[in-house]
Amino acid sequence: MTMTLRTLAAAASALALAACAVGPDYKAPQSASAPAATGSFVAASSPAVSLAPVAADWWRLYDDPVLDGLVRDALAANTDVRVAVANIARARAGLRGAGADRLPQGQIGAGAQYGRSPEAQRAPGAPREDWAVDVGIGVSYEVDLFGRVSRSVEAARSDLAAAEADAEAVRVVVVSDTTQAYADAASGAARLGVARRIVDLLDQQVNLTDRRKEAGLATGLDLARIATLRDQRAADIPAIEAERQAALFRLATLTGRTPSELPAIAGERAIGLEITDPIPVGDGAALLKRRPDVRAAERRLAADTARIGVATADLYPRITLGASAGSTGSGFGDVFGGGPLRWLLGPLINWAFPNQEPARARIAAAEAGTQASLARFDGTVLRALEETETALSSYARSLEQRQALRAARDQSERAARIVRAKRAEGAADSLEWLDAERTFAEAEAVLAAQDAQISRRQIALFRALAGGWSS
DSSP states (O other): OHHHHHHHHHHHHHHHHHOOOOSOOOOOOOOTTSGGGSSOOTTTTSTTEESSOOOTTGGGGGOOHHHHHHHHHHHHHOHHHHHHHHHHHHHHHHHHHHHHTTSOEEEEEEEEEEEEOOGGGSOTTOOSEEEEEEEEEEEEEEEOTTSHHHHHHHHHHHHHHHHHHHHHHHHHHHHHHHHHHHHHHHHHHHHHHHHHHHHHHHHHHHHHHHHHHHTTSSOHHHHHHHHHHHHHHHHHHHHHHHHHHHHHHHHHHHTTOOGGGSOGGGGOOOSOOOOOSOEEOOOHHHHHHHOHHHHHHHHHHHHHHHHHHHHHHTTSOEEEEEEEEEEEESSHHHHHTTOOEEEEEEEEEEOOOSOOHHHHHHHHHHHHHHHHHHHHHHHHHHHHHHHHHHHHHHHHHHHHHHHHHHHHHHHHHHHHHHHHHHHHTTSSOHHHHHHHHHHHHHHHHHHHHHHHHHHHHHHHHHHHHTTTOOO
């Protein structure tokens, strides 16, 4: 038996040395779109951005402790993050299971039966009815001669990396959505303040026009026109308030709370959220390394490539080294007391031959899946570049638009100051003063709406850049 063990051990060592993993070895894809992404972004010429590396924890650039706390709560309690973490645990379990195939597998079996045997099968004088007890132990080990196990582990490891990248992508979305909801609530509060000021000015203008009508200085048409304008501006207030409440409710959901559980401090900010310094955007090559959706697509491509090897290994024999020992007797005393002992030792070969068409069909399916993963990777790269360039361009154009609106607001403010001075000197009546003040307030309302849009475009840019989650 000792010589047999040595012979089998030597054979196993030789097989291990000769083993090779069938199927293609994975190489990082050279996407047709990747070389074009190695330089600076086309839309990064605006002074509002810089080519410095993307800031980690970009939401902290807003310097708002309330936002920092909300983002922290969202990352800890958001349901989408919890799903992503569970998916990581499942992928890690799959890797552990695939790796276990590299180790010897043991089995223990025991059974007891009571029955009646034919007379011819019993020794003279032995009872025909008796117990039959069998106890055995076995060990088996698959010699990974053609890399089926190693390719399975390779695929499982890539699946785990893809799940981790997916979780990072979820965190990017959760952080950006949380910041956006908080910004929308703050912008809504700022817009509400301006809208209420406009209505207050129009109320004064309605009262003044009504008095002028009674004095014969204005007509009913004048009063109807200003009253109509007042009602139209008053109708804007409930809509803005509804948008602000919706942002707060969304913020509660993102942080794992019911709307009633959201702390009041989350809705106290009444100034729009914006970073005035140039935003660091890096370059295209860094973007592709940083974007978790690109990394997830690349890891899935690696996993599918490894599965070609798993399928290809089925074309070749599967060799298992096994050993077993056991004993059978008429009772437990016979089994453990030196009864009939048996043992087996040797290799087992399984080979689907000559009909290998099912295995070749699985190989073709795995190859097609790999081609699909490569196409998805290319598409993900293109979408990453498109989203980033679009976000950069939209942000830059919004800043230009706000510059023009700010100039218009400044002009209306200058006109309001002139009318105030004329009114103090008695050269302008109250109606002219109210009209100038309302025009100024209307310009501020348009500018506040533009500020809200810039806030959204800024956050969309950070989201496209996937800031803060580079690996």
